[in-house]
Amino acid sequence: MSAVDRGAAVLRRGVVVTDAAHLAVVQVEGSGAAATLDRLLPCELHLYDGGARPTLLVDPDDGRVLADVTVVRAAGGTLLLADGLGAAELAARIRDAAPPGATVEVRDVRDDRVPLALHGPFAWELAAAWLGRHVIGLPPLALYTAGRAWILRYGRTGEIGYEVLVPRGAHDEEIGRLLSLGERFDLLAAPQESVDRCTLEVGGFVARRPALAALSPAELQLQWRVSARKDHVGRAALERRRAAATRRITWFHASTPIAEGLPVALDGEHVGDVLVCEPLSTGRGWGGIAGLDRRWAHAGLALETPSGPITTASAPLIEPTSRRVRVHSDTYASWHDGSSAAAPAA
Amino acid sequence: MRADVVDRVALREELGARIRVLLVERLGVRCEPDAIDPDAALFGAGLGLDSVDAIELVVAVESELGVSLPDGDDASMILHSVSRIVDHVVAARTGGAS
Numbered sequence: 266m267s268a269v270d271r272g273a274a275v276l277r278r279g280v281v282v283t284d285a286a287h288l289a290v291v292q293v294e295g296s297g298a299a300a301t302l303d304r305l306l307p308c309e310l311h312l313y314d315g316g317a318r319p320t321l322l323v324d325p326d327d328g329r330v331l332a333d334v335t336v337v338r339a340a341g342g343t344l345l346l347a348d349g350l351g352a353a354e355l356a357a358r359i360r361d362a363a364p365p366g367a368t369v370e371v372r373d374v375r376d377d378r379v380p381l382a383l384h385g386p387f388a389w390e391l392a393a394a395w396l397g398r399h400v401i402g403l404p405p406l407a408l409y410t411a412g413r414a415w416i417l418r419y420g421r422t423g424e425i426g427y428e429v430l431v432p433r434g435a436h437d438e439e440i441g442r443l444l445s446l447g448e449r450f451d452l453l454a455a456p457q458e459s460v461d462r463c464t465l466e467v468g469g470f471v472a473r474r475p476a477l478a479a480l481s482p483a484e485l486q487l488q489w490r491v492s493a494r495k496d497h498v499g500r501a502a503l504e505r506r507r508a509a510a511t512r513r514i515t516w517f518h519a520s521t522p523i524a525e526g527l528p529v530a531l532d533g534e535h536v537g538d539v540l541v542c543e544p545l546s547t548g549r550g551w552g553g554i555a556g557l558d559r560r561w562a563h564a565g566l567a568l569e570t571p572s573g574p575i576t577t578a579s580a581p582l583i584e585p586t587s588r589r590v591r592v593h594s595d596t597y598a599s600w601h602d603g604s605s606a607a608a609p610a611a
Numbered sequence: 612m613r614a615d616v617v618d619r620v621a622l623r624e625e626l627g628a629r630i631r632v633l634l635v636e637r638l639g640v641r642c643e644p645d646a647i648d649p650d651a652a653l654f655g656a657g658l659g660l661d662s663v664d665a666i667e668l669v670v671a672v673e674s675e676l677g678v679s680l681p682d683g684d685d686a687s688m689i690l691h692s693v694s695r696i697v698d699h700v701v702a703a704r705t706g707g708a709s
Contacts, residue, residue, distance in 0.1 A: 309641070319656055405655040419656060468650045468692070486648035489658055493643055516650065532612055563623045563649075564694050565701070566616065579694035580650040588684050 272459025273546035276422060277586050279597060280385035281455035282443065285428060287473060288382075289332075289352040290374040293359060294342035297367025302343060305362035305498050306336065307482075307491040317406040317417060320490045321482060322350065322358065328481045328502035333472040337408050337417060344374065344408075346417070346428065349472030362498050378415070378430040381440075384460055386586035387450055387597040388425045392416070394446045395439075400427070401592060414439070422460060423467035423585030450597050462543050466552045468516065468580025476525060476540040477514075477554075481506035484556065485514055512537060513562040516582055517575040519551040527570045529555050536561045539570060545583055552582040619701075626676070626697045633671045634693075638664050649694035657692075665690060672696060678703040 266274075275281050293302060303310050308320035317337040321330050332349035347355050356371040363369045383392055392400045396411040403409055403418040410416075413432050420426035431439045444452065461471045470487060471477070482488050483506060491503065515537075522542060529537040542553030555568075555575070564579040595605040631644035640647065640658055647658070653668070654660045660668070668690055669680050678700050680686045689699045 318659075421656075468652060486650050488646040488648055489642055489651045491646070493646060513648075531616070534612065561620065563620050564698060565619065565623070579692060579698050581691065584688060588687055 268456055269458045269462065270544060270548075272453060272455025273462045273544075274548060275451070275453045276385050276424060276455065276459055276463050277546045277583075278386070278601075279452070280383055280388045280391050280447070280450050281453045281459065282447070283382045283384070283455055283457050283460055285380040285382045285457075287348055287457055288380050288428070289345075289347040289350055289355050290378070290380060290430065291345050291347075291352055291355055291359070292339070292342045292372045292374050293345060293369060294372070295368040295370045297363055297369045298343060301359060301363040301367055301369045302336070302345075303495075303497075304364060305359060306334065307495070307497045307499070307503065308336070309492045309495055310336065316404075317408060317419070319406075321487060322347065322355070323482070323491075323499040323503055325499040325502055328499060328504075328506035329479050330470075330472060330477075330482060330485060330487065333470055335406075335417070335419065339408055339415075374430065377433050379433050379436045380428060380430050381443075382426060382428045382460070384420070384422050384424055384426040384463070386424050386590045387600070388420075388427060389592055390597055391443075391447055391450050391452065392427050392429075395443050396429070420587070421469050422463035423469075423581055423583075424463070424587045459546075463546050465541055465543070465554065466516075466545055466580075466582045467585060474541060480514070480556070481510060483507040483510040484512055511559060512556045513559050514540065514554050515557045515562045515564070515577050516580045517553050517555055517568070517577045518582060519553065519573060519575045521573045522551055523553060523570050523572040523575060525553075527572055529557065529575065530569045531561055531566065533569075536568070539575075547583050622701060623697050626700050627693050629675065630672070630693045630696050633668075633675055634658075637671045638667055647693060649697075650692050653690060653692055654687075672700075676700050 306320050317335050320334050322332040322334050324331050332347040335346040337344040352373040359371050389401050408417050413435050415430040417428045419428050464471055482491050523539050525539050527539045528535050537555050537557035540554045540556050545552045564577050566577045568575050589607040599605045600608045631647045634640040635644050651657050689695050
């Protein structure tokens with residue numbers, strides 16, 4: 266079993282920690298910050314005053330998705346967490362979007378804070394032991410300050426997840442505490458690829474996947490992150506891409522590995538291509554994403570590839586464990602010793 | 612293309628369109644119906660529906676589409692997305708497993 270396989274399996278049954286090195290985090294401040302972000306981002310920011318929302322950064326010229334962005338309202342400014350772009354490029358795009366005369370300051374939060382992420386059905390239990398029991402009551406996409414740490418609840422994998430920013434000066438001490446507390450949870454330091462696999466198999470988006478990099482929101486099933494009612498950087502390009510979109514990503518199951526890039530056929534007719542295929546985190550079969558002609562981009566179709574058959578399916582391809590864990594009655598220990606009523610039979 | 616595949620896809624298109632309209636008109640989702648992607652998560656970090664919306668969605672699906680939904684965790688998997696709800700309605704109408 267590879268490190269990625271092991272990380273994905275542990276993520277579905279316990280809790281993993283990752284260094285979230287891929288994540289750019291910037292704080293945007295100044296009297297022109299709100300107007301600048303409203304111009305840059307395609308979502309309606311005024312609807313999200315109470316917390317965080319996932320949105321996108323799109324290329325203004327060709328409408329492809331550049332980054333998976335989470336906008337977080339925080340004291341003293343707005344935080345942007347971006348996957349797919351580095352902080353310097355993100356900051357440049359923010360400054361470029363500033364209306365004439367607007368004052369906007371962009372600070373790389375990683376200069377003085379270090380991100381890490383916890384994911385898994387028992388991430389809440391470890392996070393509570395580490396950062397305090399208030400963490401348990403955090404709703405999805407809520408930002409919370411616990412002592413020195415900033416915590417954003419964001420379960421990208423279908424399991425409970427937290428993205429935590431700890432002060433750089435306290436990093437070693439906090440990591441030491443986390444790893445010590447994590448021993449009773451069999452905490453595993455997993456590669457980011459494990460989290461990416463678990464994200465993709467539940468219908469999530471990973472902006473760093475090369476096969477997805479040239480696609481637009483209409484092709485990626487991410488139109489819900491874009492408002493058709495506002496003007497923003499890249500709107501014209503998005504509209505062009507939407508009008509021209511002939512394909513849409515669709516998830517699939519396979520019993521054997523299917524090579525990425527292979528053509529997909531329906532009754533002998535070429536209807537798309539395989540974009541992603543990986544082992545499922547459950548260890549039972551393979552799952553992936555195909556870009557299919559929109560007419561056939563539906564679940565429940567038996568399709569063929571040169572590597573073998575695939576069957577399209579609705580995401581998620583697996584049932585996340587967190588759906589069955591009861592936070593107020595189950596624990597990692599009781600789940601795995603069989604005393605939790607909802608735990609699967611050993 | 613086989614007629615049964617064409618018919619199956621047409622049924623999914625029709626059901627998906629009806630469910631999108633329910634989401635906008637009955638649950639107040641702030642999107643145009645066409646912008647609600649089939650596999651977009653309806654709850655939590657997706658379209659942001661909550662547990663109160665879940666009750667309304669169950670009522671809307673049962674009354675408008677004529678199928679019953681199970682309780683608890685099984686319902687939450689069905690209500691995950693438009694495509695999942697379509698899976699359930701198709702299975703209920705054809706007597707297959709969802």
